[in-house]
Amino acid sequence: QQQVKQSPQSLIVQKGGISIINCAYENTAFDYFPWYQQFPGKGPALLIAIRPDVSEKKEGRFTISFNKSAKQFSLHIMDSQPGDSATYFCAASRREGAQKLVFGQGTRLTINP
Amino acid sequence: SQTIHQWPATLVQPVGSPLSLECTVEGTSNPNLYWYRQAAGRGLQLLFYSVGIGQISSEVPQNLSASRPQDRQFILSSKKLLLSDSGFYLCAWHGGGSLAGELFFGEGSRLTVL
Numbered sequence: 001q002q003q004v005k006q007s008p009q010s011l012i013v014q015k016g017g018i019s020i021i022n023c024a025y026e027n028t029a030f031d032y033f034p035w036y037q038q039f040p041g042k043g044p045a046l047l048i049a050i051r052p053d054v055s056e057k058k059e060g061r062f063t064i065s066f067n068k069s070a071k072q073f074s075l076h077i078m079d080s081q082p083g084d085s086a087t088y089f090c091a092a093s094r095r096e097g098a099q100k101l102v103f104g105q106g107t108r109l110t111i112n113p
Numbered sequence: 114s115q116t117i118h119q120w121p122a123t124l125v126q127p128v129g130s131p132l133s134l135e136c137t138v139e140g141t142s143n144p145n146l147y148w149y150r151q152a153a154g155r156g157l158q159l160l161f162y163s164v165g166i167g168q169i170s171s172e173v174p175q176n177l178s179a180s181r182p183q184d185r186q187f188i189l190s191s192k193k194l195l196l197s198d199s200g201f202y203l204c205a206w207h208g209g210g211s212l213a214g215e216l217f218f219g220e221g222s223r224l225t226v227l
Binding site: 043 | 145147149155156157158159162172203205207215216217218219220221223
């Protein structure tokens with residue numbers, strides 16, 4: 001019940017295209033859903049996050065879509081750029097308490113120029 | 114501003130040797146601190162977290178231990194390393210308040226056990 005399942009494992013998108021990464025969770029107590037971006041040899045950095053009281057959040061070219069009834073959320077990267085090439089992790093947790101994030105397995109995104 | 118430091122950045126150790134990875138946080142007080150491990154091609158697995166000095170919670174049974182001797186210091190240790198301990202270890206902190214929900218990660222320590 002603590003798992004977060006992420007797909008696909010790897011994704012290749014042409015420059016200017018839309019990158020879509022999907023995640024599904026099981027624990028209905030989760031109320032915080034962040035996406036992290038990680039470049040090789042670096043620690044992950046928060047990209048964008050959403051709470052379950054909204055169905056969509058947009059920050060620049062990055063959008064999270066959230067479907068509470070299906071227990072799914074996704075990251076859309078519009079007008080994908082070579083600089084977006086990185087590994088992306090979805091995660092979930094409860095805001096209260098010790099903030100123990102449960103991470104998906106990661107998606108290695110490559111944007112071809 | 115808050116910063117987090119991890120060291121060493123890279124470590125190659127023989128099987129059976131001890132391990133000590135250190136993490137310190139600056140610019141905040143009483144943070145929640147975390148150790149995650151990232152195996153090659155896999156997600157991040159929470160190993161330990163701490164909500165205060167001397168308070169350690171272990172998430173998975175393993176060959177590692179953690180300690181928090183000071184408010185902003187978190188140490189990951191092992192008495193005898195196993196091959197399976199190889200991986201990328203990440204320390205993180207959570208500040209609460211207006212930053213509630215966001216974990217800030219360090220640059221990581223890459224451990225190779227031979």
